[in-house]
Amino acid sequence: MxxxxxxxxxxxxxxxxxxxxxxxxxxxxxxxxxxxxxYASPAVLTSIWAPIVFMPENSVWLSPHNPYLIAAMAAALIAWKTKNVLLTTLVSLGLFLLLKLS
Structure with a gap:
C-alpha cells in the first residue's frame, strides 16, 4: 500500500x-x-525547515542550547554574507554536528 x-x-x-x-x-x-x-518554493521549504528548527523535541524550543536553531541562524548569516551554497552547507552542518555531539 x-x-x-x-x-x-x-x-x-x-x-x-x-x-x-x-x-x-x-x-x-x-x-x-x-x-x-x-511563492510556492519558499513556502514549501519553510514548512519543511521551520518545525525542525523551532520544534525539534515536539515543543517550541527557543534557547541558546538548541543546536538546530543555532546552526540555522549561522546558515542564514553565512548564506546572506557569502551567497555560497556549498560553504553555507558545510559550515552549518559542521557547526550543527559540533553542537549536537558535545
Missing part, C-alpha cells in the same frame, strides 16, 4: 512538473499565475 502511494505521488509530481517545463507543449501560464507560483 505504501509503495503504491509513493509511486502515485511520484507520477503526480512528475506530470505536474513535465506539463509546465516541457517547452514543446502548448501550455502557458498567464503572468499573474506565474507571479503567484514564485
Amino acid at each position: 505504501i509503495f503504491t502511494a509513493i509511486i502515485a505521488m511520484t507520477l503526480v509530481v512528475f506530470a505536474s512538473r513535465y506539463l509546465f517545463l516541457e517547452p514543446r507543449l502548448p501550455i502557458r501560464l498567464n503572468p499573474k499565475a506565474q507571479r503567484f507560483l514564485r
Whole structure:
C-alpha cells in the first residue's frame, strides 16, 4: 500500500512538473499565475525547515542550547554574507554536528 502511494505521488509530481517545463507543449501560464507560483518554493521549504528548527523535541524550543536553531541562524548569516551554497552547507552542518555531539 505504501509503495503504491509513493509511486502515485511520484507520477503526480512528475506530470505536474513535465506539463509546465516541457517547452514543446502548448501550455502557458498567464503572468499573474506565474507571479503567484514564485511563492510556492519558499513556502514549501519553510514548512519543511521551520518545525525542525523551532520544534525539534515536539515543543517550541527557543534557547541558546538548541543546536538546530543555532546552526540555522549561522546558515542564514553565512548564506546572506557569502551567497555560497556549498560553504553555507558545510559550515552549518559542521557547526550543527559540533553542537549536537558535545
